[in-house]
Amino acid sequence: MTKIYAIVNQKGGVGKTTSVINLGAFLADGGRRTLIVDMDPQANATSSLGLDKHGLSPSVYDLLLEAAKVGEVLYEHEIPNLTMLPSNPALSGAEVELVNAIGREYRLQNGLTELNGRFDYVLIDCPPSLGLLTINALSAARDGVIIPVQCEYLALEGLAQLVHTIELVRKYLNPQLAIRGLMMTMYDSRTNLSREVVEEVRKHFPGKVFRTIVPRNIRLSEAPSYGQPISIYAPNSPGALAYRVLTAELVKGDRQS
Numbered sequence: 741m742t743k744i745y746a747i748v749n750q751k752g753g754v755g756k757t758t759s760v761i762n763l764g765a766f767l768a769d770g771g772r773r774t775l776i777v778d779m780d781p782q783a784n785a786t787s788s789l790g791l792d793k794h795g796l797s798p799s800v801y802d803l804l805l806e807a808a809k810v811g812e813v814l815y816e817h818e819i820p821n822l823t824m825l826p827s828n829p830a831l832s833g834a835e836v837e838l839v840n841a842i843g844r845e846y847r848l849q850n851g852l853t854e855l856n857g858r859f860d861y862v863l864i865d866c867p868p869s870l871g872l873l874t875i876n877a878l879s880a881a882r883d884g885v886i887i888p889v890q891c892e893y894l895a896l897e898g899l900a901q902l903v904h905t906i907e908l909v910r911k912y913l914n915p916q917l918a919i920r921g922l923m924m925t926m927y928d929s930r931t932n933l934s935r936e937v938v939e940e941v942r943k944h945f946p947g948k949v950f951r952t953i954v955p956r957n958i959r960l961s962e963a964p965s966y967g968q969p970i971s972i973y974a975p976n977s978p979g980a981l982a983y984r985v986l987t988a989e990l991v992k993g994d995r996q997s
């Protein structure tokens with residue numbers, strides 16, 4: 741059975757895209773057929789994996805508008821087992837174009853049904869908002885939501901609203917929707933603040949925070965400009981180690997569930 745997760749946090753810069761591309765790369769590395777879906781009009785996941793965000797067409801935009809079938813919008817990455825369903829800046833118009841469309845919250849879910857078990861994992865990268873694109877991702881996320889949380893002051897701010905949105909989507913659109921886990925990112929071991937933030941988030945979401953914590957690591961921020969995930973760019977860096985272990989933690993939890 742395909743596992744489908746949305747990586748969501750309406751705050752920008754918390755590590756959503758970094759987590760999607762690097763979890764995706766390590767899942768693929770471990771032999772799992774993995775699809776990364778880029779639902780952000782900024783197309784950072786697309787460009788971080790070396791695909792041209794300006795020229796890729798058709799893209800997820802065409803899938804949402806039912807102008808293309810899912811098979812037409814998949815791009816095989818040179819990394820074995822890794823496939824990309826790219827974004828394109830045109831996606832920024834989709835929220836408006838779909839505003840009166842029937843089934844507008846289900847366009848992504850519908851588009852993905854034709855994959856028919858072709859992948860072991862589908863990871864959906866979301867834009868920094870709770871608009872229709874994120875709602876589409878939440879409706880499609882059969883196996884839950886992964887929430888990256890930056891180890892920074894005010895980390896919890898906004899999470900109540902996110903949890904409320906998840907509850908609404910569960911009630912009206914996707915009864916199975918659950919929080920799969922929160923991932924702590926950009927941890928700075930030199931500060932007490934990082935440690936305190938992790939403790940606080942664990943207190944608010946008991947049993948829901950992944951044990952593996954992603955440190956702040958310059959290699960993780962450099963890799964996208966080379967179009968490479970950390971598994972290729974700096975496989976022995978602390979950032980690579982963290983995402984490798986985090987991937988294993990996710991897979992282990994999935995096997996036990």
Ligand SMILES: Nc1ncnc2c1ncn2[C@@H]1O[C@H](COP(=O)(O)OP(=O)(O)O)[C@@H](O)[C@H]1O
Binds near residue numbers: 925955958
């Ligand atoms: N663990 C990390 N260490 C250092 N830089 C990071 C780390 N995670 C993300 N970054 C950098 O922080 C910025 C925001 O991360 P990104 O994944 O794009 O966040 P989001 O998708 O939530 O907006 C990017 O420049 C990214 O390279």
Ligand SMILES: [Mg+2]
Binds near residue numbers: 757758780784785866
């Ligand atoms: Mg992003």
